[in-house]
Amino acid sequence: MIKAIFPVHWKEYELIDSGNGMKLEQFGQHVLSRPEPQAIWSPRMSQANWDKIATGSFAQQGSHKGEWKLKGNGIPWFIKYGLAQDSIKLKLNFTQFKHIGIFPEQAANWDYIYTQSKALGAKASVLNLFAYTGGASLAAKAAGVDVVHVDSIKQVVNWANENQELSKQNGIRWVVEDALKFVSREVKRGKKYQGIILDPPAYGIGTKGERWKLEEKLGMLLEQVAQLLDDKGFLVLNVYSLGLSPYIIQNLMTDYFPNREVDISELCLLSRTKQILPLGIVARI
Numbered sequence: 001m002i003k004a005i006f007p008v009h010w011k012e013y014e015l016i017d018s019g020n021g022m023k024l025e026q027f028g029q030h031v032l033s034r035p036e037p038q039a040i041w042s043p044r045m046s047q048a049n050w051d052k053i054a055t056g057s058f059a060q061q062g063s064h065k066g067e068w069k070l071k072g073n074g075i076p077w078f079i080k081y082g083l084a085q086d087s088i089k090l091k092l093n094f095t096q097f098k099h100i101g102i103f104p105e106q107a108a109n110w111d112y113i114y115t116q117s118k119a120l121g122a123k124a125s126v127l128n129l130f131a132y133t134g135g136a137s138l139a140a141k142a143a144g145v146d147v148v149h150v151d152s153i154k155q156v157v158n159w160a161n162e163n164q165e166l167s168k169q170n171g172i173r174w175v176v177e178d179a180l181k182f183v184s185r186e187v188k189r190g191k192k193y194q195g196i197i198l199d200p201p202a203y204g205i206g207t208k209g210e211r212w213k214l215e216e217k218l219g220m221l222l223e224q225v226a227q228l229l230d231d232k233g234f235l236v237l238n239v240y241s242l243g244l245s246p247y248i249i250q251n252l253m254t255d256y257f258p259n260r261e262v263d264i265s266e267l268c269l270l271s272r273t274k275q276i277l278p279l280g281i282v283a284r285i
Contacts, residue, residue, distance in 0.1 A: 002246045004268045004276065007107035012079045015104075015269040017050070018277050019043030024050055027092055027100065028079045034058040034098045035066075036277070037242065044273035058098045068094045078166065081107055081135075083114045086142040089166040090135060091159065101133050101159065105267045105279040106199075109236055110139040112284060116234040117143035117195060126195035127186075127228065129179040134160030134172070136197045136236070141169050145195070150175040150182050178210065180217065183224040194233040196225055202241040214241050222256040229257075233285075238267065240280035253283050260285045 016024040016031065020043055023036040033054045043050070056074075060066040068074065076093040079102070088110075092101045117126055117140045126140040127148045133156055137149040141164070151157050154176045164172055175182060179200070200221065204212040218239075229235055235257075239249055246264045253262040267280045 003265050004278070005108045005265045005282070006268055006270055007105060007111070009082050009111065010104065010107060011082065013104045013107075015271040015277060016053075017043050017045045017271055017273045018275055022050075023277065024054065025104070027104075028077055030055045030077065030092075032056045032058070032100070035060055038278055041275070044271075044275065056094070060098070065096045066098060067096070070094070081110065083111065083139060083142055084118075086114070087167075088135065088138040088142060088163070090133065090138075090163050091166060093159075102135055103132075103279070105269050106135055106238070108267060109197075109238060109282060110135055113195070113197060113234075113236060114139040114143050117145045120145055120194050120234075124194035125192075126197065127193040128197040129183070129225075130199045130201065131160065131197070132156055132199065134163050136199070137172055138163060138167050138169060140195065140197070141172055142167070146171070146173075148173045148175060148193075150177060150179055152176065152178050180221060180224070183221070183228060187224055187227045191228060192230045192233075193228050194230045195235070196229050196233065197236045198225065199238040202243075214239065215243060219252060219255070222252060226256040229285075235283075235285040237283040238280055239282075244281065246281050249281050249283050253285075257285060 012028045014026045018039040019041050024033050031054050056070040058066050074094050076091050080087050080089050113136050122144045124145040126145050128137045129150050131149045131151045137147050141147045149172050157174050157176050202214045250264045263284045265282050266278045267282050269277045
């Protein structure tokens with residue numbers, strides 16, 4: 001049975017409304033309107049109300065990029081998230097790809113990663129692949145384990161390092177490299193991790209022009225990851241792709257982790273207007 005899971009500890013974030021391919025969200029001091037292809041229903045609030053309360057809106061130009069239109073300045077700002085016994089602090093900033101530095105639905109995974117890492121003890125190692133600005137890395141590090149953070153984009157790794165400093169942490173190992181190349185080398189070394197986190201993109205182009213398409217590469221990635229994961233280790237796989245269903249992910253996980261119990265869920269946000277917005281499939285071991 002596929003279930004929905006929601007982040008429950010946000011105090012500085014809220015999904016206000018969604019619809020007509022858009023979502024309206026509060027991130028601390030900013031209320032932002034930006035595209036969301038999953039939101040094909042009608043919004044509950046009027047467009048006039050959206051325009052009144054939004055401090056920024058993203059106008060898409062082409063298939064991926066666009067421009068933010070702001071009522072105030074566009075300087076970075078900060079947001080906190082409370083874990084069970086700790087908290088992390090994250091820098092937010094406006095980018096040309098509609099993103100601002102966090103995916104708030106991932107907080108449900110941060111809670112799980114923190115709990116699982118805490119149970120492992122201080123000698124454990126957790127690998128975070130496609131790690132972006134490091135929310136999951138910080139959650140694991142807050143629990144006291146060693147963390148390896150891998151992303152192919154140097155700018156977002158630098159951003160993650162800033163978040164480490166903001167969260168008053170240290171010691172995360174930063175790796176700027178293609179995730180598949182990194183895990184392949186780790187397999188050859190016989191390395192084992194007690195926790196592995198993956199949030200691969202639906203598509204992308206690497207620094208040397210390598211093309212990534214999730215449907216083509218995910219099986220290859222899981223085959224390598226299965227060899228790196230300790231027999232009793234935890235795994236979190238997050239997938240956001242309109243072309244994949246939870247049952248496809250369930251079948252893939254059964255292929256590569258046949259002796260482990262896999263939990264498949266949908267990551268969701270619940271809006272102030274009582275709509276459920278699905279934002280990805282998550283598989284957990």
